[in-house]
Amino acid sequence: MRSLILLLSLLCLVNCKQETSTEKQAQNKGVSNYSISFENAVHHEAHIEATFTGLNPGATEMRMSRSSPGRYAIHEFAKNVYNVVATNSEGKTLEITRPDPYSWEVHNHDGTINLSYTLYANHGDGTYAQVDETHAHLNMPATFMYVPDLAQNDIEIKFNVPQGSDWKVATQLKPLGDHKFYAENLQYFLDSPTEISNHMLRSFDVDGQTIKFALHHNGTAEEFDTYWENVKKVVLQQKAVFGELPEYDYGEYIFIGCYIPNATRDGMEHRNSTILTSTRSLADGGIEGNIGTVSHEFFHCWNVERIRPKSLEPFNFEKANMSGELWFAEGFTSYYDDLTITRAGLVSEEDYIKGLTGTFNYVWNSPGRQFFNPIEMSYQAPFVDAARSVDDINRDNTFISYYSYGSMLGLALDLSLRNQGLNLDDFMKLIWKTYGKTFNNYTIEDLNHTLNEYAGEEFGNQFFNKYIYKSEMPDFKTLFETVGVKLKQNTDQPAFGLRLRNQVIISNTKVGSAAHNAGLEKGDKLVRIASVELNENSDLNKILDKLKPNETVRIDFERLGKRHSVKMTLDADTSYSMSSFDELSESMKANRADWLGAK
Incomplete structure (x- = not known):
């Protein structure tokens, strides 16, 4: 009997220690209260106070976010927080320790913590916060500390508008009156940017x-x-x-x-x-x-907030968020942004078509496709999405923005579907009804399956196998002809595969290009091409006009203070241009109207 009692006691101890954070949050369900004011706005400071109640005994962790909704990289918001003070329900100052750079531990509280701190905020964009005499621009992860154990608590906040100002509050938070607002939990609160201004x-x-x-x-x-x-x-x-x-x-x-x-x-x-x-x-x-x-x-x-990749749900505020679906979530959205403006009559059809050229050349002439497919490009987001590093990187050769890559894939899929009597709008509508309205987070395989359902298994699998799981280029020449667009390359012109400023190469030379094959590198200064001595006013385009593709020329350059000479065999220019056919057939006119016309 004694052994049985001991065993039951041990099991109880283990089970108690394995209490989940969800159970803790259920016990702590209540209201977390915040207040923010801007007495020192001229120096970009905000004063934040918060009260957290129903806390479990022992040390309580408080954090600043390390990431922000819609961004995928790490952003250490804690660096802008100082003057941190915590008291208990009776106003007694509590001990605070720092276990890591982005969190604080408050000790010996009585179940209640009153917190206050100062935030420095002077970067007004979609991720950070900015406070000055004209406004308080608040992205919540950059502004508010939180208690992870209270993530399911209701949250109320009061924005203390400066006396004598005409400032008003703009936010998706639920209004409670008297500049007070409500969020049902931490996820919603941190996803609710707020602008306070006139x-x-x-x-x-x-x-x-x-x-x-x-x-x-x-x-x-x-x-x-x-x-x-x-x-x-x-x-x-x-x-x-x-x-x-x-x-x-x-x-x-x-x-x-x-x-x-x-x-x-x-x-x-x-x-x-x-x-x-x-x-x-x-x-x-x-x-x-x-x-x-x-x-x-x-x-x-629709696309990303409700048609939601499974890899981003729930959003993790404590680390970088990686998703292989960004070519669709961000890229297809990028396809629709300019398409929408054209359909709305705010941009002409001709300007829209010409406007495709830059992105088209960037994506399809990039050497990055030989290293990563669109899924793997999406995985790079934590390294490129407003992320910062001080070491040199080779993204000119290895990376294509998932915004741009995805927009070109959206264009290819739309024109390909239209050749089948279908269209991307109706496919997006099916995605919306299947995953968005039903709050059913999707995977890449789900997108493949839904395209199979919409356009047929052969079409859907071929598109994903060639262009998503691999990095092949669709037959845009044929696709564009159906809507009266001419696509061509000016291969009669030579190309170097480098970018110059004052004759200095300013980016890594493109893999496979003439410059790369000749051993030229970023930082080299060109001093002579063939028989032409260069100076800061030399026009590289005029020099190239006198040369031909596959012609071998001598290049003199300076590297680290020494002069070198190499032989370079020039490439043919592979850049594309787009223009409308001089005369459109009736089918071309109808196809273009259906593609670019108002809905």
Whole structure:
């Protein structure tokens, strides 16, 4: 009997120690309260206070996020936090230790911790925070410490608007009145960027829901009105792709814009809102130049926010988030951003077609395709998505942006489906109904299966096997001809495979190019090509005009203070140009109208 009692006691001890974080959170279900104020906004500081209750005995961990929704790299937000003080329910100061660079441990509390700290914030974009005399631009992971054990708690926050200001609060958080707002848990709270400023507000209703735009800018109401009409056209054209808007959590979606001189150009999607930042004012080209980001981010309220890769759910705020689906989540969204603007009548069809050229050449002439397929390019996001490093890297040769690569794959799939009497819009609608509306997070295999279901197994498997699991180039020449677009290469012209500034090579030479094969490298200074001595005013294009592909020429260059000479056999220029056929057949006209026309 004694042995049995001892065994049961040990089992109880083990089970108690194995209590899951979910069980802890269930015990701690309550409200975490935050308050933020901006008395020292002139020096970019915010003062944050928080109260956490129902805490388990012992040390309690508090953290700053290391990543942010919509970004995939590490961002050490803790570096901007100081003056951290914690007290218990009676106001007694508590001991704080630092187990690592991004967390704090508070000891000997009584189940309640009152926290206060100062945040330095001066980077206004889609990831960081910015506080100054004109606004408080808050991305929540960059702003608020949190208690991981209370991740399922309700959260209430009060934004203390400076006295005498005209500041208002724009956020997807649920309003409670008196500048107080609510989030149902930590995930929603950290996914809810907030702009507090004297912004302008516009709104319109679509099928019983409200689309809003809060804009902090230095322009006029009339400029905003013009811009807002364009935004509405984008919203309606994207709704037409999916057949409906998502069901927003509180019946509202809000664009939060900061078009001010000290912002950093960016855009970042969130569940029921998006952050839009730009230094370009509406009066200075922003009406045309900023609308692309609006289009991209709004498409995300379907594709990525609700049509959600399984690899990104739930989002992990403590580490980098890697996904092999970004060619679809970000890339297909990139395909639709300019396509939407064209369908909305904000860009001409000819300008749209010409605008494809830069991305087309970047993707299909990149040596990166021999190293990684689109899935593996997506895996690179934690190293490139606003990530920083000080060592030299070879991304010129090994990386193609999953935004660009995916947009070209979206273009290829759309034109290929249209050849079958189908289209990408209806495929996206099927993806939406299968995975987005049902909150069923998808995998790459799911996308392959759904394309098989939509277009047939032979078509779907061929597309994925050639262009997703491998890195082959679709037959764009044939695809473009169906919509009256001519694709050609100017192979009569020679090419070096390098980029120069003041005759110095400024990036790694392209793998397989004439310059790379000749042994030229970044940092080399060209001093002579064939018989032509170079100076800072020499025009490389004019020199190339006198040479031919496959011609071998002498190149003199300086490296580390010494002069060298090599023989280089010139490449043919493989860059592409796009233009409309001089005359379009009736089928071409119909195909193009169906592709680029308003829905």
